[in-house]
Amino acid sequence: MEVIKIILVDDHTLFRDGIKSILDDEEHISVIEEAADAQMLFDKLQNQHPDMVITDISLPDMTGIEIASKINKLYPDIKILILSMHNNEEFILSALKAGANGYLSKDIESAELLEAIHSVMNGKIYFNKEISQTIINNYRGGDHVDSKSSANINLTDREIEVVKLVGEGFINKEIADKLCISIRTVDAHKSHIMQKLGLKSTVDLVKYAIKNKLIDL
Amino acid sequence: MEVIKIILVDDHTLFRDGIKSILDDEEHISVIEEAADAQMLFDKLQNQHPDMVITDISLPDMTGIEIASKINKLYPDIKILILSMHNNEEFILSALKAGANGYLSKDIESAELLEAIHSVMNGKIYFNKEISQTIINNYRGGDHVDSKSSANINLTDREIEVVKLVGEGFINKEIADKLCISIRTVDAHKSHIMQKLGLKSTVDLVKYAIKNKLIDL
DNA sequence: AAATCAAATAGGTAAATTACCTAAATGAAT
DNA sequence: ATTCATTTAGGTAATTTACCTATTTGATTT
Structure with a gap:
């Protein structure tokens, strides 16, 4: 199995460190870069090519939804996993529409994070809540969203x-x-x-x- | 050096897991229990005796400030470290008044968390920002606060x-x-x-x- | 081309709401 | 004994909103 290269995006260093510590215990996962905001992320994406970006939904300069949309446009092969404090269904659908491959609440256990990462790398879409495949099909592949049309x-x-x-x-x-x-x-x-x-x-x-x-x- | 026994309190499992993963790498630190809210914490405190409680500032049933105040009253020997998303100076002072031994933003790196834990265990008070000892002296030892008089x-x-x-x-x-x-x-x-x-x-x-x-x- | 519809635009008037002035009773602190 | 913060209100003017209707415009449908 190839090593999954990940860039972590969250404005809270301690939270990034925590996730990094969890992921560093995994052989097949490597956190190659970290970013505190969208600006830093897109700077790093010009030179680095991760398999996946894991991002918080709210960042100082952009929402996770907007980031997903932009990544989806610029680097369609990079998987996107969004972490959120809240289980807001509206955001979940917006995330899907924006091309996110997964949406996780921060309430999950670390094992579920690992499961989500592997599911997404295998081409699946991962959400904590059961959203029917039909809805997913309806929303994915649509046009890209910006902050105004999302939520x-x-x-x-x-x-x-x-x-x-x-x-x-x-x-x-x-x-x-x-x-x-x-x-x-x-x-x-x-x-x-x-x-x-x-x-x-x-x-x-x-x-x-x-x-x-x-x-x- | 004795092992420092810690109870972690945060309603976001993933965040707890992250911190736990960081702390588990330390020989002298042991996370003996976790709690998702104040109720769970105080239930566990009836049977367990940690050296320190590390808690998020906002929990579903109580604020970190209130928790600090209550711990300080019931178990004055337990050290309290409060983690917060924001660097609100008002909250920092309230935390001090409530008897917290430290107040950290989640923006810190894991090394600083470890430093804070050790400082606090050595009887110091740890804050990310420089607050003069005079202010600390003025605020500590005062009466206990509740949610209304804090913020x-x-x-x-x-x-x-x-x-x-x-x-x-x-x-x-x-x-x-x-x-x-x-x-x-x-x-x-x-x-x-x-x-x-x-x-x-x-x-x-x-x-x-x-x-x-x-x-x- | 005609009909339909959502979106953005307003006028007029009545009703609701707030702003601002003053001021009294109470209890705690000096 | 006096000062001061807190809580309490009345009266009136001014502001603000609610609700009615209605036109224009551009997009979509028939």
Whole structure:
């Protein structure tokens, strides 16, 4: 069996070290590089050719989903395993769409990480939760995603703009001024958004924006 | 040198496994137990007697600060090392006040974790950032803290109640009804809070509540 | 080409909500 | 005894939102 070459991406050094320590015990796995953010990762990918990139879902400069999408475009043969703190189904589907080969919660045991790595190297797709192959087939091979269409698949560009501004604390009038539209239009956008997402208040919108990383906390 | 017995506490199994893998390579360190939450930890502490508890700052049922405070009260000889995702100075001071012996960001390298463990076992206090011994002396030995007085040291009980409700999406009238006070009183509380914290809008209050874990996202 | 539909745009008015002024009661601290 | 923070509110003006309807535009379908 060939040695599986891996690049680890996570902004928390201790977490990287932990994973590295687990993987270093494996004969057939070699962590050839580490990166703390997407910038470092893509720098290293210009000279190094790993079999797999294991990345955290949230990095300082890019989300794991965006990274997956970019890797999938630039280096389609590199497998991508995404690690996440939370089991957000929305993110899981976005990850699939972005071309990730696996999505794991950090709640898993190290044995499952190893199993996931080997499954993915054997051409499988690995998720902690059972997602039917049909769904997978529907989502894979689609066009590439960017941050806007990933988690916020239901919202239009304009609506996302509005959600962001709401999340940043601007009131309708201020948003109207910023976007050079009428207050009523902002009002209408907010109504549409809340209806689409099943939200009830501006505070819900703010939380949605935070959850979906449209704004920073 | 005696073997240092450690209990690891973190709700993410993979992270625990990673740390365990790092520590297992050390001769003088033994991870005798693991716990995913505070409940499990205190259950195990009834039968096990570690030298040190290493805990994440945020757990499902309790904060690391609260855990430190409780351990300090029940088992004052057990050393406490808190791991955190963020370098929030407010939390660092709260941790000190709660009796923690060290506070580390997850950004550190594994070597620094080992250094911190040994420092703490030798009676020192270990922090990634330089905090002067004077501050440490001022804060240590003080009374024990609970969640309310830790991160929200400037806010009164009533104000925290209000911030929580604002964060949960209730408007002033609803908050007034819930607390059985006048809308004006809620209004006044909000004004005071915003002035104290230097915030400008209800949205800022929501973010404050999330940041300081007064509400869940 | 015509019809249909989603998306983005607003106006008007009533209703809801907040902002800001002041101020009193209470209890703790100096 | 006095000062001070905390909690409590009333009144009014100003702001802000909610909800109704409705037009334009571009894309898709028939």
